[in-house]
Amino acid sequence: MRQRLPAIVSLLVVGGALAGLPFTLSGYHVGLAAQVGIFFVAVLGLNILTGYTGQISIGHGAFMAIGGYTTAVMSQDHHTNLVLTMLMAFAICFVVGLLVGLPALRLSGVYLALATFALAVSVPQLPLKWSKFLGGRDGVQTSKTVSHLWLYGAAWTASAILFVLAWLILRGRVGRAFRAVRDSEIAAVASGIELPVYKTLAFGISAAYAGVAGSLFVLATNGFAEPSEFGVVLSLQILVGAAVAGLGSLWGVLAGAAFVGLLPAVSSSVPVIGSDHGRDVVFGSAVVLVMLLLPDGFAGLFARVRRFARA
């Protein structure tokens, strides 16, 4: 228990700060904080797959698109409750993730990166093809839109629930199996771990998280699900978030999500950079710099600081 104390205290501090935040911020900033929450969910999910199980994915934007379209279509066609659509996004993406995980079993490293990248490019093309059902280029809109505050609450409640869920999954038997697969597939098999089961499971869980993030993402854009917002860059952003967070760490995820969610917005309000495109320059350079200077992301930095403080 005493070892856990710092973790519990920091969890309470972060939770308390997040609960108090909306009362001190303007509407725009609450929206921004909600954005960070959305990325938190997505980065957390990818971290389970890439960080803990060692399977790279550049295709998580595709799962977000599926989750987002689930929310938009269910809300528009059936007026389903928005929270319920998030649960549906979770379930549907879990199944889709398992299905994607099956062929991915035979791929690793660079090849998995290529296949998932192609997935990210392909999925946003599908609404253009089945435009009657999925709205084509103009997209689908939910029947209800939500306020910044609602979104903030939903995003961070989902984050909290999914964080605890991730912690529960990763601390036990399943998490051990994931890490064994990451560290050495051969050693894992030799210890009786069934690779196909755990690899597809990791894909499913990870995709389910991305699905929830996608449905929140759609709500954040006035309830519009459009092909253009789920472009390749979204997938790249999530991967960058996971890398910046530090693969294989739950604590870094907050930093990774803040990096992806805030840096573009913050840098576009700096006068010299100013324009919309300057922020991509800042973001891209920051990504490259972080990868060069902090090989283990912010989680590695935290660990280093902790060691330094103790010494």
Add this chain to the structure above:
Amino acid sequence: MATLESFRPRLRDRAALGGVVPPVSLLLVAGAAGLLVGSLRSEVFAQLTVQGLALGAVYGGLALALVLVYRATHVVNFAQGELAMATTYVAYQLIHWGLSYWEAFFATLAIAFVLGLVLEVALVRPVQHRSVIAAVIVTVGLFILIDGVVNWIWGGDFKYMQSPFGTKVYSVGGVSIARLYPGMLGVVVISVLLVWALFRFTKLGLGMRAAALRPAESALVGVRVDWMLAIGWGLAAVLGAVAGLMAEPSQFVLEPTLMQPILVYAFAAAVLGGLDSPAGAVVGGLAIGVSLNLVVQYVPSISSELQAPFAFAVLVAVLLLKPSGLFGHREVRRV
């Protein structure tokens, strides 16, 4: 006494088409024959084939750039397409400043070479030995960075370049074919042949092959492995620039997303040919280009929106059925 020359016979089988097995060559001959017969019977088919080959050459050029980088540094460069797009903007700017098209073309290739070299030395070398994920993320960061820089300097609106091949239309056996397509095909094929000759016949090329495939041994005979790998990146950037410059007239406009779909086709082409086979990349590119064009025309349920998903399907199918591609070598993993 081991010399660099003694590497030549040992590298040959891996560098050239050595691994071609009879079924693959039969498949290629059958494909070519099918295209020829179809072209003789239908004018539309012939036009689509020529256009597909020209586009396929562009995909093949970019795929070859990816393969060169992969062989040299075992990194898949996700920014290769964006790099090609950026160099195409450089050419646009040079023409805007008053250079003729072909002056700008060659100046751009030189700039691309330096750019590729610098990127390898500054960004890729530090992470290259760390992990696949780290290297991929650096190239992803580069993707976003280049995209941002181009948008910053030139803006996101359409730009127009003069067509290097004019608007002339040839008539071959009653089939009218725009001069653009044979032009694209010719430029890419000549560039690819020059790169091939460089690798095959020069000492520099031999050094680069040795450095890529047997780094430790070649360092022992005095090859400067680091520099060879950096030059490999430079050459890849040059090929990418050729692909970008030839892609532009086929799309008729220049915009920052020019190369994004083409990158996916190039990935599919590189995987189809075998990720470590240069010849495979070119053949794969031509095959993807032609089949995309024909499939969209003749298979009713696959419309042009489904081109990227089609390429994705090809990519996944190849990876599942024959991960080494048509010409690649099976990866042997040491346990």
